[in-house]
Amino acid sequence: MTRVDRTYLDYNASAPLRPRAREVMLACLDRPGNASSVHAEGREARALIESARATIAELTGASPRGVIFTSGATEAANLALSPSLGDGGTAVEWLLAGAGEHPCVLAGHRFPPERTRTIPLTARGCVDLAELGRLLAGAPGCCLVAIQAANNETGVLQPVAEAAGLVHARGGLLVCDAVQAAGRVACDFATLGADALLLSAHKFGGPRGAGALVFRSAALHVGEPLIRGGGQEAGARAGTENVAAIAGFAAAAREAFEEADAEGQRLAALRDRLETTLAGAFADLVVFGAGAGRLPNTSSFALPGFSAETLLIALDLAGFAISSGSACSSGKVAASHVLAAMGVAPEIARGALRVSPGRATTENDVERFCATFEKTVRNMRARRARPVA
């Protein structure tokens, strides 16, 4: 059987490991130390972790003491989104979360249901700031607001800095899920104005299973950690640190953050080319979030009358790894809560596909993808038009 060449266009699901991250991780794996041990090997492991912490702090504009390493952004969200978050002052009473947040925020927080409210999205896929203002005004007590920097399905960039202004004026806190934005667009505290960021290494070429909760101010902390034990990560996250993953995370972050500008321009040109080509071939193509500022690498679209699953499978067989518009954690395509919140009709939303290229993607990959997509759709249309024998 001949093996079909693969073209990976699903960086928003997980990006390939960067060679530099791999190199750094392999070097760590050959070292024996536990970072809590006092001997030379332990001190070496500790130094690697603290160097990674300093890197993440520098890239985001935080103090190293504000960086808590976790198993990824899901854990960071579960840790941060708790009524026990604060600086010892006013207790947080409410959680306001964007309707298009990732499930790790929507299902991972630790607030009682009656203390949570959803911030609606506009038709373009941005959180509605007027609605946020109304929710803040109507919530008696301190609010914790969760707004992502960029949506994982549509790539739509969220008005985080404007939202932070509204939240801070009311004495609240803003946690920003920066998972998809990190290493793709400017993603630091000065730009976003947030109080805390959630990061995940594998979206920008670090290892899967590593991430961080980063506080702008070291005075912020979570009173109730999720994982208790030996007091690692200043008591915020117990358990022997995964030195290799943490070091790989920092190495990938360093490269991705530094490349973001140049790569962003290149990827935006590829995305525009993809959308122009497909829209030229199919006049009924719907591009989600097209009117909003978007991540340079993300295109989410549907062709009315075609289910995402059917196209996904056909394109996979032809060698292209893309995703359905909605996150599918168990291999099945679920309805997208993001597109629903944007008011997209369910019959259109069921066809949503996401193409998210990255650093290894070339113009040729995009051209071949477009040609294969066109051929696949035309073949399907021809089969449908054929009378049943």
Ligand code: PLP
């Ligand atoms: N937030 C967003 C926007 C994501 O896209 C993802 C992953 O898909 C996560 C959070 C969860 O990250 P992790 O895989 O590190 O748990």
